[in-house]
Amino acid sequence: MSNIIKLKYTDKGIGVNFYNDSEENNYKEIINSIKPLVSNNISLGLSDVKWDLDNMKLGHADPVANNLLKKISLQLIQ
Numbered sequence: 001m002s003n004i005i006k007l008k009y010t011d012k013g014i015g016v017n018f019y020n021d022s023e024e025n026n027y028k029e030i031i032n033s034i035k036p037l038v039s040n041n042i043s044l045g046l047s048d049v050k051w052d053l054d055n056m057k058l059g060h061a062d063p064v065a066n067n068l069l070k071k072i073s074l075q076l077i078q
Contacts, residue, residue: 002026004073005058016051019077030072038065 005027006019018024031044038044042062049069050059056074060066 003071004075006075006077009076009078034068038062
């Protein structure tokens with residue numbers, strides 16, 4: 001599991017477009033590793049995670065999840 005998630009640029013602009021299936025699986029592994037460390041009522045779905053594409057970082061409204069996600073970086077591959 002890598003602490004960098006690679007995203008790709010598309011003609012529609014930057015969004016949560018994983019570079020390939022391996023990167024999407026890496027993201028899922030990261031989320032699965034974080035789930036046991038946060039409260040059961042905290043959702044870590046794709047839309048619940050804050051994707052800060054300006055600073056290429058992940059975040060969350062929950063402080064514990066946010067601290068864990070801060071360790072993950074995003075990288076744009078063109």
